[in-house]
Amino acid sequence: MRTSIATVCLSGTLEEKLHACAQAGFDGVEIFEQDLLVSPHSPAEIRALAAELGLSLDLYQPFRDxxxxxxxLLADNLYRAEAKFRLMRELGMDLMLLCSNVGTATIDDDETAAAQLRTLGDLAARYGIxxxxxxxxxGKFVNDFEHACRLVELxxxxxxxxxxxxxHILxxxxxPAGIEKIPAEKIFFVQLADAPQLSMDIxxxxxxxxxxxxxGAWELDKFLGHLVRSGYTGPVSLEIFNDVFRQADEVRTAxxxxxxxxxxxERTWVHLQQTxxxxxxYPMELATLPQVPEPTGFNFAEVKAESTKKLQTLLGQLGFACRGRHRTKPVQLWTQGRARIIINGQQARNQEPAIAALGFDVADPVRAASRAMQLKAAPVPRQSQADEEVLQAVSAPDTTEVFLCQGTPDGTAAWTREFGRPADAAAPAGRELISHVDHVNLAQPWxxxxxxxxxxxxxxxxxxxxSTEVPSPVGLVRSQVMRTRDGAVRLALNIAPLVMEKPGPSSESAYPQHIAFACTDVIAxxxxxxxxGLEFLKIPANYYADLQARFRLAPELLATLQELNLLYDRDQHGEFLHFYTATVGSVFFEVVERRNGYDGYGAPNAPVRLAAQYLLTKQG
Amino acid sequence: MRTSIATVCLSGTLEEKLHACAQAGFDGVEIFEQDLLVSPHSPAEIRALAAELGLSLDLYQPFRDxxxxxxxLLADNLYRAEAKFRLMRELGMDLMLLCSNVGTATIDDDETAAAQLRTLGDLAARYGIxxxxxxxxxGKFVNDFEHACRLVELxxxxxxxxxxxxxHILxxxxxPAGIEKIPAEKIFFVQLADAPQLSMDIxxxxxxxxxxxxxGAWELDKFLGHLVRSGYTGPVSLEIFNDVFRQADEVRTAxxxxxxxxxxxERTWVHLQQTxxxxxxYPMELATLPQVPEPTGFNFAEVKAESTKKLQTLLGQLGFACRGRHRTKPVQLWTQGRARIIINGQQARNQEPAIAALGFDVADPVRAASRAMQLKAAPVPRQSQADEEVLQAVSAPDTTEVFLCQGTPDGTAAWTREFGRPADAAAPAGRELISHVDHVNLAQPWxxxxxxxxxxxxxxxxxxxxSTEVPSPVGLVRSQVMRTRDGAVRLALNIAPLVMEKPGPSSESAYPQHIAFACTDVIAxxxxxxxxGLEFLKIPANYYADLQARFRLAPELLATLQELNLLYDRDQHGEFLHFYTATVGSVFFEVVERRNGYDGYGAPNAPVRLAAQYLLTKQG
Structure with missing residues (x-):
């Protein structure tokens, strides 16, 4: 499959856009006219730059009305078109996008429109376009792809x-099934876009x-499947108008x-195999990727900190014990049940503690890393000693390092043998009530x-x-859980709105990240x-009065919840009890108990948590 | 008219919100339940704080389903309600909002619903609520205000x-005319919100x-007019759910x-007078404001700069001359025709040149300032000497100082006499082709x-x-012109999207502000x-090729435009020729010639300008 992308998708100058497209590995680009008009580079220079970058110039667009x-008006329009044909010749381009008329069309007659397209075709042919x-x-009279095809046929x-x-189709x-009936040689180009399911004007x-x-929300694998069946072999291009992409780094977007x-x-290939x-x-080749099953659990979570003392204290108070120190690095392993936390003291100076890496148990780490790399994930450079296990890691968009670890049936991890038992290793402070990491919550740049x-x-x-929306005192947080079907891995991605104009909290402190541990008896x-001596996040009394009004809890349970700063929720399956610790840097911990298959995350309690954390940032 | 506002409109904690409401002068507030739930303050403390701030607690909201x-379920709901009634008694509140059932209603029968409301009324009465x-x-079965009123009647x-x-009505x-038929004593509360005309799910x-x-887009003066005619005299409250307000400073929002x-x-009063x-x-009193007519022109524009040399050079090259220096301050007056630019050297160190103030010609400055102050505009503190004219000024939301100046039939300004003719005053460098300020373009924080x-x-x-939207290389700019009907004052407000992740330009340098001068012969x-020796903003050659394709200009005109870096546009009235200068700090100048009543601003050329300016920020 030849890949292409319209320059309008990306931020920056035309020159920057072309560099970004080449860097991301696209075969070609659509030149969005406005990008050329505002460029100080001549068409010949753009042509040369694209050639140098190995990008084909696939489509000049758009020509309108x-x-x-x-x-x-037809005469005027042909004059306009010819000027663009001359320009395209300078660019070395041979395909122009013509959008159906939205503004100036006055004749709603297919024969007339088709005849005018034929006239344009004659003129274009003289320029090899x-x-x-x-x-x-x-479109005013033509807004349906099958109608456009009938005009082309005419x-x-x-x-x-x-x-x-x-x-425009979806x-x-x-x-889109009608695509299969279009003669492939009449499909000159294909543009793909997804979109969220919004009900707004188109x-x-x-x-x-x-x-x-x-x-977005559309089944583009099926859409592309129809195209593949039609016999089309040309470029599959992206044309995405998106306000955010216009502001973001163009290489990332590409x-x-x-x-x-x-x-x-890949999804289209799977879809076609199944159907x-x-x-x-088919004439079009669809490259596939190494298939991977869902991960089976969190292998570890790593928190970096310049000073690790507060983290150690918190984990100790939660019943974790230090089970090892790395042989060569200032790195500690703290565990409880199958929950493993690496405290990494190699943090840069003055950096607050932050979640730095997550390890996932996968069936085949090398295969999973190969898949991720083929999906353009950036590998994490990792220095390892000769006798250390080689861990596969890639960088997530929010810069969290994602480690692909060998899952085992008993939940053990081979790499832990690199951690020698420390001389000062304490026995765990008490019962081990935490069994594993329930979920991790990462703040995402919006x-x-x-x-x-x-x-x-x-x-x-x-x-x-x-996804859900959670109000905080400084903005509305959109929360999106990514999970495995069995719930063994649950990752909550939160869009943190910008914190503006508020003295006190930064985005990081107003929206800290956290690791939630599963526990069988959260009250104990x-x-x-x-x-x-654990410092709990203090939950206001007003919350408990409302809890009582909503759930009619037994007075003893309510008193216990309030005494211990526990929060409560209920769904159609069961109950959820949980508490939060104080925040250290941009990290805090949560302990949750899921009773009878409760499957949520206590979403109604999230505003209470965010407000309490906001108050702390105000207090210093 | 008693004013009120729901706490959900504002950012921050409940305590911060109450302080902001009092500071803005509201009579009362609606307590949005969630704001109380997440607050560390008890209901009694909130009650005391409101009393201390002079705010009445008008409405507890919302109670749902x-x-x-x-x-x-009715029994459960009454249990929930009674818990809230007890809470309201602690708050000293006597009015609760009940929203029509959206989730749990199963019986679509008015008699049943009305009987249940009556039961709730009995319970509420026991608490004086x-x-x-x-x-x-x-609402599931009730989504129409007249239906709700019928249930209340029943x-x-x-x-x-x-x-x-x-x-919910609009x-x-x-x-909304039906409001007039509702017995005033049955209207317990009124909430107002405006909204842009969007077609999306409600x-x-x-x-x-x-x-x-x-x-927004709604005629709320007519809406409120119906309410006034109904005889309602209770609070008129604002309930605005807005993602941006949640992030912004709560005092500004209030x-x-x-x-x-x-x-x-005021608008409602005018509307009722007219109809x-x-x-x-009417029983409700509507306070009115001093009426003011539209301003008749720009009196001056002030640019602040630590170093004023570059600005002086630019203005001199445009044909301006320094006509005076302030007697006591490092401030110069540069004029051409009726265009007056004050160059103020009192800028803080290391501050780049920026537009600091705009003067508007108004019929009655004192009256206009009084109106602005009654509309909560912040007065600008101004030190003046004993013999100086007292100028009325308020601060606009983007911190631009807005001066309300005495307009005169001949366009002169009395304050200019405070500027002595400088010893080094040069004659203007040539013909005076600029007549006045055509428009000013100010970037607004989004x-x-x-x-x-x-x-x-x-x-x-x-x-x-x-409003229009203009693509720039680093984001989409929304442009909103505010103007007088005759076009004597035109102010373009541009939302500058955040510049993120792009090395080089800051928001200020990517979106500079400008003053556009009107001229009778822009080519000359x-x-x-x-x-x-003026440094023009360089317009790319590609732009002129497209201009030719679109407008079929005479070759000589096209050559002249390109030679002089002039831009061109045309509307149904006439033509528009203009050019831009280089940028100094965050300011540049434009010179425009409107031919035959052209009424726009060359919007199709704005992306060319933004791209050229972006390129300059990249180059240094």
Whole structure:
């Protein structure tokens, strides 16, 4: 599959955009006209730069408001077109996108429109150029891809074909199965966009909210499947108008884009295998990736800190014990049950403690790393001694290091043998009530949220749950859980809105990250922790009055919850009891007890937590 | 009119919110339940704080999902309600908002629902509490305010009335005229919200995009007019769910909110005068403001700079001359025609040149300042000598100082006499081709855009034109022109998106502000300026090729435009020729020539300008 991307998807100058596309590995680009108009580089210079970068210039776009007009306007439009054909010749380009007329069309007659397309085809042929005619979803007389194809058929000109755009087809609810009936040689170009399921006017939806395939709500694997069956072999291109991408780093966006296409190709291949059988063959080749099953658990979580003392104290109070020190580095391993926390003292000076890495148990780390790398994940450079286990790691969009670790049936981890038992190793302070890591909550920069979701879904095979919104005192937090079907791995990604104009909290301190531990008796653990002097996040009394009104809890339970700063929730399955520790740097811990298959995360309690943490940032 | 505001409108803790409401001058507040739940303060403490701040606690909200349920759930709901009544007694509150059931209602029967409301009324009466029942736009069986009123009538209980919310009424397209038929004593509370005209699902629209009255698309003056005619005299409250307000400084938001209510009261008064005649009287009193006509022109623009040399050079090259130095301050006056630029060297160290103040010609400066102050505009402290003219000034939301100056028929300004003719005053360098300031373009922080529009509309009587969107290399810019009907004052407010992750430009340098001068012969002026060594913003050759394709200009004109870095546009009236200077600090200048009544701002050329300026920030 040849990959392409429209320059309008990316931030920056045309020169910066082309460099980013090449760096991300695209085969070609669509030149969005405005990017060229505002560029100080001549068409010949752009042509040379693209050649140097190994990018083909696939489509010049858009040309607008051509067909369905009177003779006088037609003459003007042909004049406009010829000027662009000359320009395209300087660029060395041979394919132009023509959008169906949205503004100036006055004649709603297919024969007329087709005849005018034919005239344009004649003119284009003189310049060796072909025209890809596309139905815009809001076209005045033509807004349906099958209608556009009928006009192309009527025009009956070798230089006039169609361009298919998933946005314009799926946003209107047209059935993409019709694509299979279009003669492949008449499909001159294909543009893909995904979009969240919004009910808003199509133009605004299209201009601001498009996202890369896999980041929205549409089944683009099926869409692409229809195209593959049609026999099309040309470029599959991305055309995404998105306000956030316009502001973000163009290389990141281009990599995100490329990942989305690679993943879409794989999903389409799987879809076609399932529907057409393993023996079906198509002219378009779809590269596939090493398949990986879902991870089976968290292997470890690593917290970096310049000063590790507070973290050690907190973990000790939760019943963790230091089980080892790394032989060569200032790194400690703290465990309880199958929960492993690495405290890494190699943090840069003045850096607050922060979650630095997560290890996931996978069936085949080398295969999983290979898949991630093929999905353009950046490998984490790791220095290891000769006798150390080589761990596979890639960097997530929020810079968290993702380690792909060998899962074992008994939940042990081979790398722990690199940690010698410390001379001062204490026995655990009491009962081991924590069994494993229940979930991890990572704050995401809002401009990379979609990228993060796609990253974890495509590389780690985690699935997104429906997202929720949580009010905090400094903004609305969007929370998106990525998880395995069995719940063994649950990762909550929170968009942290920018903290503006508020003295006191920074984005980091207002939205700390956390690791939640699963426990079989949170009340007993909380009592133990109280005895060990744990600083709990203080929950306001008003919360408990409301809890009582909502759930009619037994007075003794309510009193215990309030005494221990425990929070409570209930779903159709069971109950959820949990507490939070104080925050150290940008990290805190949570301990949760799921009773009778409760499957949530205490979402109604999240605002209480955020408000309490906000208060602490104000107090210093 | 008693003013109130829901705490959910504002950022921060409940304590911070109450302080902000008091500071902005509200009479009372609605306590949004979640704000209380997450507060460390007890109900008694909140009650005491409100009393100390002089705020009445008008409404406890929301209570949800009560009516239309089976007997068992009704018992649960009454239990929930009684817990809240006890809480309200601690708060000293006597009015609770009940939203129509959206989740648990199973019985679509008015008699049943009304009987359940009556039962609730009996319970509430025992606590001295009244219930304001409101139809949510997405209520399961009740989503229409008149339906809610029928249930209240059926319930026939002195403690059960209705709450009217403009969002829930206008978002559904219900006719608010029906409000006049509701018995005033049954309207227990009123909530106002405005909203932009979006076509999206009502719930998302309501939860994220509400704005203060005057900042959206609805005719809230007519809405409030119906309410006034009904005889209602209770609080008029604001309930605005807005993602941006959640992030912004709560005091600013509260002031913006108060301004919107004051302005709405005035507009409603004007509306009632016009429709019911000047002798009509109503139980609710609507305070009015000093009326002011539109300003008649720009009196001056002030640019601050630590080093003023570059600005002086630029203005000299444009044909301006220094006509005076202030007698006591390092301030110069540069003029050409009626365009006056004050260059103020009193800037703080290391501050780049920036637009600091704008003077507007108004009919009555004292009256205009009084109006602005009553609209909560912050006065600008100004030190003046005994013999100096006292200038009235207020601070705009983006911190630009707005001076209200005495307009004169001949366009002169009395304050200029304070500027002595400098010893080194040069004659103007050539012909005076610039006549006046055509428009000023100010970048607005995106979180205060709506506030800025309302500020200029309410205080200065400028009207918003339809807004446009302009792509720049680092984000999409939303541009909103505020103008007088005759075009004598045109102020373009641009939302500058955050510049993120891009090395090089800051938000300030990527989105500089500018002053545009009107000129009768921009080609001649450009030639003069070339002769004087002016550094023009360089316009790329590709732009001119496209100009030719679009407009078929005469080859000589095209060559002249390109030679002089002039840009071109055309509308149904006439033509627009303009050029930009280089940027100094965050300021640049534009010179425009409007031919035959062209009424725009060259919007198609703005992306060319932004891209060229972006390139300069990259180069150094």
């Amino acid at each position: 051509f067909e369905g007009v009177d003779e006088e 072909r025209i890809a005619y596309e139905a815009l979803a809001w 025009a009956d000109h070798p230089n006039v074909g169609t361009c298919l755009d998933s946005f 946003s209107r609810g047209w059935d 133009l605004s939806w299209s201009r601001h909210y498009r996202v890369f395939p896999g980041e 990599v995100d884009a490329m990942r989305s296409l690679i993943w879409l190709a 057409d059988g393993p023996d079906a063959h 401009q990379h949220f979609d990228e993060s979701v796609l990253f974890y879904e495509s590389t780690l095979a985690l699935s997104p749950s429906p 653990l909380a009592r133990d922790a109280v005895g060990r | 009560f009516e239309g349920v089976d007997e068992e 009244r219930i304001a029942y409101e139809a949510l736009a997405w 319930a026939d209980h002195p403690n059960v009335g209705t709450c009217l919310d403009s969002f 978002s559904r397209g219900w006719d 719930l998302s629209w309501s939860r994220h995009y509400r704005v203060f009255p005057g900042e 002031v913006d909110a108060m301004r919107s209510l004051i302005w709405l009261a 019911d005649g000047p002798d009509a009287h 979180q205060h855009f709506d506030e800025s529009v309302l500020f200029y509309e309410s205080t200065l009587a400028l009207s918003p034109s339809p 002026l450009a030639r003069d300026a070339v002769g004087r």
